Amino acid sequence: MPANLSGIGAGAHYFAQPTILRCGNWSFRAIVAVLLAFVYADDAVDGEVTEDQDIVKTEDDDLTVTSSSDAVVSFIFTQPADANTVKELYGGKVVKFLIGFQNRGEKDFLIKHSETSFRYPMDFNYFLQNFTLGQYNRRVSPKEEVTLDYAFFAHESFAGRPLGLVVNLHYEDSEGHYITNVFNETVTILEDDSGFNTETGFMYLVFAGLIVLLLLIGQHFLNKFTRKAGMQKKRQPVVEQGTNNSEVDFEWIPREILKQNEKKSPKPGSPRNNNNLKTKKTN
Incomplete structure (x- = not known):
């Protein structure tokens, strides 16, 4: 009893x-x-x-909710690196941190998992978001030190808001279970304007598609107009034009024919030529 x-x-x-x-x-x-x-x-x-x-x-x-006197735990952000000093995280980007665990006792420790959560900054008893447990199941021998890592994403909807970030490490030994609070501070979630986001990329793709479509339409109308202009030029009749001066080009006439014509034509001053001139004057 x-x-x-x-x-x-x-x-x-x-x-x-x-x-x-x-x-x-x-x-x-x-x-x-x-x-x-x-x-x-x-x-x-x-x-x-x-x-x-x-x-x-x-x-x-x-379940002892206090740390073991034989365990020494440390915490550091690796991404973003300046989060250790400014306590600022970026929404939509990965956040990474490391947990150092050192066994200074004479018994083995079994590191079970880590739990990470966002809390209401005015009262850390109110949970805003719980992240997936970081399962380790890592045994740490006496006088041994290990490093544990974890990563999570801060949602973009938290941008511009201060949040309480709490990270607890669960481990045990032969005497019982322990929970060590490795991080318990207020951080600010910022909006990431430096990188490429989905909305901006989609807008760029839409604009690029519209430009390509306009170019194709312009090329189509240009080819159609050029084709019509070429057909009109082919339909115009060819008009022959003579020489502008009174000189006659006889180079294309064979020389034999020119010589025969010279022999048949009367010479200037001859009786035949004079009779012809008189006949023209009389008329």
Whole structure:
């Protein structure tokens, strides 16, 4: 019987038994018997509740929420590196940190996992977001030191808000379980304007597609207009034009024909030529 349960039972029996021995009439004994029945019933109920409380208490004793004196734990941000000084994280970008664990005792430690969460900055008892547990199951021998890593993403919706960041490390040894709070401070979530985001990339792709579409449409109309202009030029008739001066080019006439014409034509001053001139004047 547990200690608190025995105290309740002994007190009840201690006050009830002298009352029964001093009773002289049956009616009073009956009343006392009824009262004793209620007392025993209360003792049974109290015993059941007390037993459940003992079980819960035993579990709480096994889970020690304080750090072990043989464990030395350290914490550092690796991405972004300046988060160790300015306490600023970027929404939508990965956050990485390292946990150093050193066993200075004589017994082995088993590092179970780490839990990371965002809390309400005004009251760290209110959870805003819980991240996935970092499962390690790493055994650390005496005088040994290990480094554990973890990464998470701060959601973009938290940009511009201060949040409480809490990181707890769970480990155990042969004596019980321990929880060490390795980080418990307020950080500010900033909006990342330096990198490439999805919305900006989608807008760039849309603009590039529109430009390509306009170029294709312009090329199509240009080819169509050029084709029509070429057909009109082919349909225009070719007009021959003579020489602008009175000189006649005889180079294309064979020389034999020119010589024959010279022989047949009368010479200037000849009677035939003179008769022709007179005939023209008379006319």
